[in-house]
Amino acid sequence: MTGPMSADLEELYQSIILDHNRRPQNFRTIPDASAHADGLNPMCGDQFTVWLKMNGDVVEDVSFQGSGCAISKASASLMTQAVKGKTRAEAEKLFDSFHGLVTGHSGGEDLGRLKAFSGVSRFPLRVKCATLAWHAMRSALDDAAKGPASSPPEPQA
Amino acid sequence: MNIKPLAPRSDFPLLAGDPKLRYLDSAATTQKPQAVLDAISGYYERDNANPHRGAYTLSAAATEAYQTARDSIARFLGASDPDTLIFTRGTTESLNLLATAWGHANVKKGDRIVVTRLEHHANFVPWQQLALATGAEFRICELTAEGEIDLAKLSELVTKNTKVVAFGHVSNALGTVNPVADIAAIAHRAGALAVCDGAQGAPHLTVGFDSLGVDAYAFSGHKMLGPMGIGGLIAKRDLLESMPPYQMGGDMIALVGDAATTWNVLPHKFEAGTPNVEGAVGLAAAVGYLQALGMDRVHSHESALVRYATERLSTVEDVTLLGPPAARRGGLVSFTLRDVHPHDLSQLLDAESIAVRAGHHCAQPLMRALGVNATTRASFYVYNDSSDVDALVSAVARVRERFTAAV
Numbered sequence: 369m370t371g372p373m374s375a376d377l378e379e380l381y382q383s384i385i386l387d388h389n390r391r392p393q394n395f396r397t398i399p400d401a402s403a404h405a406d407g408l409n410p411m412c413g414d415q416f417t418v419w420l421k422m423n424g425d426v427v428e429d430v431s432f433q434g435s436g437c438a439i440s441k442a443s444a445s446l447m448t449q450a451v452k453g454k455t456r457a458e459a460e461k462l463f464d465s466f467h468g469l470v471t472g473h474s475g476g477e478d479l480g481r482l483k484a485f486s487g488v489s490r491f492p493l494r495v496k497c498a499t500l501a502w503h504a505m506r507s508a509l510d511d512a513a514k515g516p517a518s519s520p521p522e523p524q525a
Numbered sequence: 526m527n528i529k530p531l532a533p534r535s536d537f538p539l540l541a542g543d544p545k546l547r548y549l550d551s552a553a554t555t556q557k558p559q560a561v562l563d564a565i566s567g568y569y570e571r572d573n574a575n576p577h578r579g580a581y582t583l584s585a586a587a588t589e590a591y592q593t594a595r596d597s598i599a600r601f602l603g604a605s606d607p608d609t610l611i612f613t614r615g616t617t618e619s620l621n622l623l624a625t626a627w628g629h630a631n632v633k634k635g636d637r638i639v640v641t642r643l644e645h646h647a648n649f650v651p652w653q654q655l656a657l658a659t660g661a662e663f664r665i666c667e668l669t670a671e672g673e674i675d676l677a678k679l680s681e682l683v684t685k686n687t688k689v690v691a692f693g694h695v696s697n698a699l700g701t702v703n704p705v706a707d708i709a710a711i712a713h714r715a716g717a718l719a720v721c722d723g724a725q726g727a728p729h730l731t732v733g734f735d736s737l738g739v740d741a742y743a744f745s746g747h748k749m750l751g752p753m754g755i756g757g758l759i760a761k762r763d764l765l766e767s768m769p770p771y772q773m774g775g776d777m778i779a780l781v782g783d784a785a786t787t788w789n790v791l792p793h794k795f796e797a798g799t800p801n802v803e804g805a806v807g808l809a810a811a812v813g814y815l816q817a818l819g820m821d822r823v824h825s826h827e828s829a830l831v832r833y834a835t836e837r838l839s840t841v842e843d844v845t846l847l848g849p850p851a852a853r854r855g856g857l858v859s860f861t862l863r864d865v866h867p868h869d870l871s872q873l874l875d876a877e878s879i880a881v882r883a884g885h886h887c888a889q890p891l892m893r894a895l896g897v898n899a900t901t902r903a904s905f906y907v908y909n910d911s912s913d914v915d916a917l918v919s920a921v922a923r924v925r926e927r928f929t930a931a932v
Contacts, residue, residue, distance in 0.1 A: 374876055377872070390864065411884065412868055412884045412898070412899055413889060413892060413899055414898060414899075436866065438865075439869070441866075494872070
């Protein structure tokens, strides 16, 4: 970008975020998923579905589909990479760390590449974007824990 | 191209105080001229008391200020009977008033309610919910490929059992200017009420309510240089007189008995509680400001900016303009930039002090039909000029570069 761009915005739109926006990973469905859940942002209409396949207590596979801004899509994409292979408790802990990072309450030292989202904390309106798929993932985790034949997700909004 | 502002930025304290700001979101709310701010503070400095209450001089002054405001706003909108202008919080409350008070008294199971695919949620959800509550059938008139109401389809949909046709004057999402008289004629042929959402009409076009053809017209003050929290509903006198009241309380009553109550005359019947005198006085000043500019000139100024913006934006690669051709649209352009979400675009434009709206524009049923989640909308008003368009277009081109350069 040749025009003026603040340091805050440079940090918000890091190249890893733009890359995952253009080429999201695990952007697919999982036909034999243990659970899935929707995330909807009524303010902008952005919408994602997250699928989880559990093997016992371990997230064997995780995927997402839907549409949204670069922040929400890249966050969903990087989330699927981070969560895959983790235990349920580890995935929950990642959620808390990530939430802390984007709301500016923690440094997210354990987050690895997800630290690219640290710039979000300076744009409070974008916290919802960054956490949209994460909330869906957590609610799918809850559903998966409830039993094999999980109920369909509650319609939101 | 050099299109100068129709009204000087120096008349608008917020714009004067932030010379870099390119405010392109007037369809959401407009900035306010000093004249409006002065009218509001002048009311509190000189005339403030509760109108229609006391016999003392000050209460009479407040009553007078409120009534004078009603008269001048009604005149501006072309309504010869000022008592048929009901002050509300704005378009949303006006439409809820109609859907609730008129709707529940007149719509029943087996009736039909017709809206269009273009509607803002404020002119969609109240009618949808009225249909759900009464068992009436709720039908949506689809659009042509260019985003205009398909009048042939509308004629088919508006059957003899149709009780109301609710439609917008100008679409807030696409800018489409609708043929109000034609739509009203289709409604009236079936004996249905024609209700027009004028939120995007009144600020930009001469309304001329008496000859417009509709039975009711809703508008918001804050989209036409006035303060937030004031707007109105203009309706035919017999319609308002036949309707039950919307809210109960002070001012709207004639006689309150232990067991029953009778209603005050228009407009008071629909204005329960202490009115928003400050808002009415501010809106009257806004209307005065617009009249001094001339609504014909307001409209041609916006049209020139929209023509220029559509020309320039269509030269940017990957930009898709939505809605009808510039000649048939109000003062806004709605567009998408391929592979760049409107939220990201508006965030990056904000970094260059360009304020545009990104999102579904409170028109989710329309967005679904267009197959998009959101668009970016730039809307113009009297204080905008062609340099605002130039700044927008070059910033959009830079964002495109940045997003496509990422590998």
